[in-house]
Structure formats: structure tokens, C-alpha cells
Amino acid sequence: MSEGAVKKEEKPRKFQAIRGTRDLLPPETALWNHVEQTAHAVFGTFGFGEIRSPIFEWTELFARSIGSNTDVVSKEMYVLGLQHDNPTGLDLAHRRETLMFMSVPSSDKSGIDIFTMQTRKFCSDYDAALGKELVYADVGTKVALKYLKDSISYLVDDLLEQTRAGDWQERFDRTVALCKQYLDLVEPTIALRPESTASVCRAYIEHGMQQLPQPVKLYYMGPMFRRERPQKGRYRQFYQIGAEVLGGGDAPAIDAEVIEMVMTFFDRLELQGVQLDINSIGDGNCRPKYVELLRAELLKVKDKLGPDSQRRIETNPLRVLDSKVKEEQSIIEKLPRIADHLCEECAAHYAAVKHQLEMRGVIYRENWRLVRGLDYYMRTTFEITAQGLGSQNAVCGGGRYDGLVELLGGPPTKGIGFAIGEDRLILSLQESGKAPAQQGRDVYIAWMGERAHATAIRAAKDLRKAGFSVELPPVEQKFGKALGQADKLGAKYALILGDNEVSEGLWTLKTLADGTQKKLSEPELIKELRKTR
Numbered sequence: 155m156s157e158g159a160v161k162k163e164e165k166p167r168k169f170q171a172i173r174g175t176r177d178l179l180p181p182e183t184a185l186w187n188h189v190e191q192t193a194h195a196v197f198g199t200f201g202f203g204e205i206r207s208p209i210f211e212w213t214e215l216f217a218r219s220i221g222s223n224t225d226v227v228s229k230e231m232y233v234l235g236l237q238h239d240n241p242t243g244l245d246l247a248h249r250r251e252t253l254m255f256m257s258v259p260s261s262d263k264s265g266i267d268i269f270t271m272q273t274r275k276f277c278s279d280y281d282a283a284l285g286k287e288l289v290y291a292d293v294g295t296k297v298a299l300k301y302l303k304d305s306i307s308y309l310v311d312d313l314l315e316q317t318r319a320g321d322w323q324e325r326f327d328r329t330v331a332l333c334k335q336y337l338d339l340v341e342p343t344i345a346l347r348p349e350s351t352a353s354v355c356r357a358y359i360e361h362g363m364q365q366l367p368q369p370v371k372l373y374y375m376g377p378m379f380r381r382e383r384p385q386k387g388r389y390r391q392f393y394q395i396g397a398e399v400l401g402g403g404d405a406p407a408i409d410a411e412v413i414e415m416v417m418t419f420f421d422r423l424e425l426q427g428v429q430l431d432i433n434s435i436g437d438g439n440c441r442p443k444y445v446e447l448l449r450a451e452l453l454k455v456k457d458k459l460g461p462d463s464q465r466r467i468e469t470n471p472l473r474v475l476d477s478k479v480k481e482e483q484s485i486i487e488k489l490p491r492i493a494d495h496l497c498e499e500c501a502a503h504y505a506a507v508k509h510q511l512e513m514r515g516v517i518y519r520e521n522w523r524l525v526r527g528l529d530y531y532m533r534t535t536f537e538i539t540a541q542g543l544g545s546q547n548a549v550c551g552g553g554r555y556d557g558l559v560e561l562l563g564g565p566p567t568k569g570i571g572f573a574i575g576e577d578r579l580i581l582s583l584q585e586s587g588k589a590p591a592q593q594g595r596d597v598y599i600a601w602m603g604e605r606a607h608a609t610a611i612r613a614a615k616d617l618r619k620a621g622f623s624v625e626l627p628p629v630e631q632k633f634g635k636a637l638g639q640a641d642k643l644g645a646k647y648a649l650i651l652g653d654n655e656v657s658e659g660l661w662t663l664k665t666l667a668d669g670t671q672k673k674l675s676e677p678e679l680i681k682e683l684r685k686t687r
């Protein structure tokens with residue numbers, strides 16, 4: 155038995171696509187192409203250029219930008235280590251990851267114990283693995299490891315002894331953040347991108363795009379990865395089409411034009427039941443005060459809220475507004491609204507964005523409960539829903555993120571963008587029957603005989619050059635079978651080439667819908683086909 159052959163008793167495993175991923179197949183892929191071509195066309199008319207960034211980046215890029223307390227980063231990211239080729243390396247990488255994304259509030263005594271003990275254990279195990287050359291370490295790693303040990307010692311031996319000092323909490327938070335930074339340097343990991351805004355900002359900085367005429371307008375399309383619970387409209391590999399405007403100020407007209415562009419795109423695709431919701435979530439000046447007010451109000455009604463919302467009062471009170479829990483709705487309706495607590499600048503900006511939308515004929519609905527899941531948003535936020543999607547009905551989310559480029563080490567830069575969920579967009583188009591029908595073949599060449607085969611090959615070449623889709627059977631078929639096959643493939647015409655046709659120089663073109671036939675010379679054929687296009 156040859157090496158590659160499968161032993162008889164072993165049934166070969168049948169592989170299936172991994173849960174949450176799927177194959178996109180014809181004819182559906184034609185619709186995907188149509189959607190993407192429309193995006194290229196529409197975004198081009200708004201002066202946007204395409205960026206194609208890598209599918210993986212340093213984990214830290216996403217942790218920094220999206221925020222390590224968000225679900226996307228703490229639970230849903232596909233993180234890949236650099237030295238996962240042995241069990242020790244793998245285990246250390248996992249433990250490091252857990253520590254890096256562990257939330258360590260200063261009030262949680264046992265949480266602090268777990269964090270410090272596990273970090274110390276991690277350091278000594280890492281040292282041991284280094285000794286056995288099970289993991290790799292460059293100079294940076296070694297230095298980071300040393301600083302990590304020092305920081306943990308400082309935390310345990312000094313800081314935890316002086317919890318009464320006035321600035322204790324501040325110093326504690328700073329030290330924990332520092333530990334996490336060192337942990338990250340011990341072995342930088344990479345992650346499959348859960349979204350693309352961070353990559354676009356990274357590229358803007360890396361290529362010095364602030365030197366270009368501002369604003370820089372970029373769009374992208376491609377797969378994103380999130381380890382979520384798969385369901386209709388929610389996948390682990392999904393596709394986004396998005397755009398970003400970077401630099402050049404924060405004029406409300408920029409916000410409005412970006413929104414106008416998405417709406418134009420959806421309009422061009424004839425997407426049905428499109429509903430645009432907008433909101434302003436303030437900025438670093440007014441939002442924190444509102445969040446505190448919201449937290450205080452939420453604490454008063456804490457007992458009436460479900461466990462998710464109760465938890466969010468601490469971690470992210472804004473997300474409570476997102477709640478879909480029925481019993482919470484009447485409570486949420488009575489909470490203070492951010493629109494009443496915006497600072498003067500944010501309020502003026504919001505009013506101007508609305509005015510600009512009206513000037514562009516864009517219909518919107520104000521939704522004070524619209525907050526975005528990612529940390530970096532500020533001021534204008536928007537979401538677009540469409541019909542036929544059940545509870546996963548958001549097809550586009552977007553907003554302004556003025557601090558993001560700076561957060562990633564670039565110059566202060568204004569930014570706004572959106573991301574469309576292409577999978578959901580396609581689902582909605584299909585549900586509403588707006589998906590254009592797949593183009594069948596134009597011509598099926600039914601040939602018989604050696605001479606006819608040569609002519610058929612030449613005819614196929616000429617027809618394809620003229621842009622027609624041609625099916626040329628690789629082996630001779632009886633005409634009856636060929637016509638049946640042509641029918642199944644949905645061909646419009648059968649071109650019949652037998653001995654007679656070839657010697658006469660007159661080819662038979664049969665219209666399959668009505669069975670009519672025409673005799674045509676070679677030059678007449680293409681003219682005839684063009685007429686009926």
C-alpha cells in the first residue's frame with residue numbers, strides 16, 4: 155500500500171467548514187460581486203480610494219483602540235501566538251493573554267490576589283521555559299520580564315501596604331496598566347482583525363498620510379473575525395464594507411456626507427426598509443459627567459434590572475441603554491438623556507449635522523439610546539437597519555472617533571467612519587427579492603465532428619472576446635443531449651456546429667426560449683447576438 159493511501163478500515167474523515175464560517179457559492183457570489191462593484195462605483199464618486207490592509211495585526215493595536223474592556227477584545231478576538239509550537243509555549247501564551255485582559259479593579263481584593271499570584275507564577279514558569287529553550291526571548295522580552303517582576307513586587311510589597319495613601323487608587327491603576335504593558339511585550343501576539351478602523355488609522359500614521367491633502371478618504375472591504383455565538387446574520391468570519399475620513403477638521407458636513415454616501419449606496423442597491431438612526435454621545439468633556447449621572451440613576455433602580463444590565467452599571471452604563479430586555483424598557487425610558495447633557499460645542503455640532511443631513515435630503519430618526527459597542531466613538535454615532543433580518547437587523551454602524559489616531563501614536567487627527575455588515579446586507583437583499591438574477595450562459599456550442607470542434611474552439615474564442623459567456627463542451631455530444639445540457643445551464647442560445655454548418659460556412663443559432671433557428675455566417679453571428687443583448 156502506498157503511503158498516502160487510506161487503510162481500508164479507517165473511514166476518511168469528512169471535513170466541514172468550521173462553525174461560524176461558511177462557503178459563499180455561485181450563484182450567490184454574483185450578488186456579492188454586484189454589491190462590491192456598486193460600493194467601488196459609489197464610493198469612487200465621493201472621492202474615496204480603496205485601502206487593503208492585512209487580515210492580522212498586533213493584538214495590541216485592537217486592544218488599545220477598541221478597548222480591552224469591550225466584548226470584542228476581551229472575549230471575541232482570535233489571538234495567535236508566535237511560539238505556539240510546543241505545549242509549554244502554548245500554555246504560557248494563553249496564560250499571558252488571560253492576565254493581559256483580566257479586569258483588576260482596585261476594590262476587588264481577591265481579584266488582585268489572583269492577578270498578582272498568577273503573574274508571579276507566569277514569570278517563574280517563563281524563566282524556567284527560557285532555561286529549557288522552550289520559548290524564545292529577545293532582549294526586549296527579557297527586559298520586559300524583569301520590569302514585570304519589579305512591578306508586581308512593587309504592587310504586592312509596597313502598594314498593597316499603603317492603601318490608605320490619598321493617591322493610592324491612582325497608583326494602583328497605573329501599576330496594573332504597566333504590568334499589562336510588560337506582559338504584552340513578553341511575547342507580542344497577533345490577532346485576526348475583528349474590524350478595520352484601527353488598521354486604517356495605523357496605516358494613516360505609518361505612511362505619513364497627514365502629509366497628503368486632508369481629509370484622507372479611504373474605504374475597504376473584506377473578512378473580519380469575531381468568536382461570537384453563530385446565528386442568522388452573525389458569523390465568526392463575516393465581511394464588512396467600510397469607509398473612514400481622516401484629518402481635515404470635524405465640520406458637520408463631513409459627518410453628513412459620509413452618511414449620505416452610505417445611504418446613496420443602499421439606495422443604489424435598492425435595499426428595502428432602510429432606517430437611519432442618529433445620536434450624539436458627546437465628547438471627553440461632557441460624556442463622563444453624563445455617564446456618572448446615568449450610573450447614579452441606574453443605581454437607584456438596580457434591583458429592577460436584569461443581571462447583564464446590573465453588571466453594566468459598573469463596567470459601561472451606556473450599554474444599558476442598548477438593552478433589549480422587555481421588562482427594562484419602561485425603566486430605561488425614564489433615564490436621563492444625553493441630548494440634554496451635551497456641552498455647548500457638542501450640541502452645536504449635533505444640530506449642524508442634522509441640518510446638513512436635511513440639506514442633503516437624508517431622512518433620519520433621532521435615537522437617544524443609540525450607543526456604539528466600541529470605546530473609541532464620540533459625538534456623531536449612527537446605525538442603519540434594514541428589513542428581513544430578524545433581531546440581527548443592523549446593517550451598518552458608524553460614528554466619529556476624533557481621538558483614535560492620537561491614541562495610536564499619531565498626530566491629533568479628526569476621524570469618522572462606518573462599517574457595513576455585508577453578510578446582512580446580502581441577506582436583506584435576498585429576502586426582499588432585490589437580488590439580481592444570476593446571469594446564465596449566453597451561448598452553448600453544440601458541436602459534432604473533428605472539423606466542427608476546431609471551428610467551435612475558434613467561435614468560442616471570438617464570442618468570449620466580444621464579452622459573451624460561452625460553454626464549450628470538452629467532448630463531443632449528440633445534439634439532443636447538448637441541447638438538454640444547454641437548457642439546464644440556462645443558456646440563451648445554442649450554436650449548432652456540425653459537418654454541414656462547417657462546410658457551408660453557415661452556422662445555426664437556436665434561441666432556446668422559443669426554439670426558433672437562424673442560419674448565420676460567422677461575421678453575422680456576433681452582430682445578431684449583440685442585437686438581442
Ligand code: ATP
Nearest residue numbers: 387388389392527548549550551573574575577578
Ligand atoms: P451587533 O450589535 O449586531 O453585534 P456591532 O455593534 O458588534 O453589531 P460593529 O462592530 O459596529 O457591529 O460592526 C458593523 C456591522 O458589522 C454591524 O452593523 C453588522 O452589520 C456587522 N457585524 C458585526 N458583527 C457581525 C457578525 N458577527 N456577523 C455578521 N455581521 C456582523
Ligand code: MG
Nearest residue numbers: 225226382527
Ligand atoms: Mg457585536
